[in-house]
Amino acid sequence: MINYDSFLSRRGLDMQGSAIRRIGALSAGIPDMISFAPGYPDPAVTPWADFREIASGLLSGSDSEVLQYGPTRGHAPLLDAVTSILAERGIRASREELLVTTGSQQALDLAARVLCDPGDVVIVELPTYTGALAAFRDAQAELVGVRQDADGINLEDLEAVVKRERRAGKRVGCLYVVPNFQNPAGLLMGLEKRRRLLETASRLDLLLVEDDPYGALYFDDADAPLTRPIKAADDDGRVLYLSSFSKTLAAGFRVAWIAAPAPLVAKFDVAKQAADLCSGALDQRMVYEAWKRGVLAAGVPRLRAHYRHKRETIERAMRATLDGVLSWRTPRGGFFILASLPEDLNGEDLLQPAIAERVVFVAGAPFFVDGSGRNTIRLSFSLPAPDRIVEGVNRLARVIRQALERR
């Protein structure tokens, strides 16, 4: 029997699976399970008929490129569509500043490859998205967290952390932020905070990796101007802006993009050649056609209403059953609520009893790189139907009340 450990690279030895994916495996296949775990878009609002019609046209055989290898940068018409989408968000990006990626996860991976040597420090929010943590960890970067206030990252803490790490001899090159309806905390970074963050990044000479999968999905207590990307004010070329069609069209296409200064995009292009040569040809065309035919534009307002209703449903149910037990900030868009349990409860400890009650969530701790957040849980309200949300919260309330009684 071969001992494979001797063949593994250091990062191969270090690799740990995603907590979210592990929960998925644990709870999969159990009948009547209600899952608040994955940040999945709701297929009930997928424009199936449009996609069926688009696919039928694309697969007529009249365009031989539809199922062929394509350019690493992405399907050219899709790149131009992205330019238009970005313009609506206040961002100017030429073709040389764009690359289509196989989901935003790949954009994170490419950024980590191109920017991080082993031991380099990457600054992240407390808490932050675990997929980004996975990508930076895979590059053997060291992750250091910065506190968040209600309006986003705390700039005094950011400055202190960067200076402390640099004094310790660390290379600190980039900061990863999710300003719009952050995963997992649901926070919306304030406009003034965005302006000052860019100033601070400039003063500290940091690159900003701005991840924006949820910006279009604001609810009626927010609006488009409040979600204006930091990249829109990026005169220096300091911001790498990531966004995606996964939450607004369909996640299964694996089509996202990165907008960044041309010299960096040239590197991402080379890194992507090594990673997967090119993203799916049919997928990119499906997305492009959905944009061109107005399916995306028509769908997004519906998505806002759809997910807003789910947020209201889950908050109402939480208030009804867990008032004074759970505390949370109301997300003004996106898919997530990060709820705090009483200090002495651990989200991880609730998972097995929750699965026994046929409800599941993600424990908050893996989102916090400093080991805090053990008493938090992330509830994604995007996927379950409203009646299932209510029933799921009822089950969760039973689990939490039992844990409180046992302590």
Place this chain on the structure above:
Amino acid sequence: MINYDSFLSRRGLDMQGSAIRRIGALSAGIPDMISFAPGYPDPAVTPWADFREIASGLLSGSDSEVLQYGPTRGHAPLLDAVTSILAERGIRASREELLVTTGSQQALDLAARVLCDPGDVVIVELPTYTGALAAFRDAQAELVGVRQDADGINLEDLEAVVKRERRAGKRVGCLYVVPNFQNPAGLLMGLEKRRRLLETASRLDLLLVEDDPYGALYFDDADAPLTRPIKAADDDGRVLYLSSFSKTLAAGFRVAWIAAPAPLVAKFDVAKQAADLCSGALDQRMVYEAWKRGVLAAGVPRLRAHYRHKRETIERAMRATLDGVLSWRTPRGGFFILASLPEDLNGEDLLQPAIAERVVFVAGAPFFVDGSGRNTIRLSFSLPAPDRIVEGVNRLARVIRQALERR
């Protein structure tokens, strides 16, 4: 203006684009260009009507998972289909030994991440596939070449190289081989050579990365038993076997797989979570349905005849116009001929005059990690129609004859 170099990782600084992709960019958009450059499958033999029907069924909306995020390992029915395909090739693989990848390029990338530390030696054939070189280089591995004979890798040279590198203190963990109709040399590794290679790998304690995108595409001067994978005899669990649907169904789906010992696949799974979470959901189902409905099985014999005819066409044209000038080994399958020019001609030098004549190929040198092969060119005969192949060879002959006259 920001100097981005100071933000780049060492591998970011080192990154160089693919020679093949660069040629593609140089020659793209020139009217009447005949390209022998990319190893693209011919869309003329794509089963468009089948795919159209499959897509229409999948996108009915009845299965809400079709456009959703999916398991990192891959769509479960597709994994079972791969088990059947592998069984036909003499390979037994359970679900725990399989992972779907976003094209074989991703399998190479995952292998490089999981197995290679910076400075580790990876052994490759002379010449070998540049995509594999890109993946291993991205992991900052050092690539060391081993000579090939007509029946594949030279085992005496392999042993000498491994021992030399280890004496020099290098970690030498794996060997990358393409036994079936190798890209770029078109070689078919002999069965006895395969057996002895596995023995040698065992004795030297090497893992084998066996890349097999072309095995099903043998011509009438070969047959299935001659393409039997090395993995079929892998009792030790020493072989990582890569294969793909890109050359037999469609490259645009980006659906391929890796079969390897379960402990390594568990690591690839984690690495893939960081790389792109999961491969395309629709793409995997399109491929699965094409397999299930017999589209793949019915298509492959047609592909063999189709590409064999193209090989005959290009060889006949080459013999007619370049006899005694070019030399090459007849490929018994696959997409490629590696032709040698007279010793004092450089393939790279012919590219500009060739593009001026509206024909293009790939210079051979980038496929050779030892700096040799400067007088070789790779001609891919898979994509152009037969009459274009003949015309392309005529143009190439003019370019080469002019170069010979000028020297």
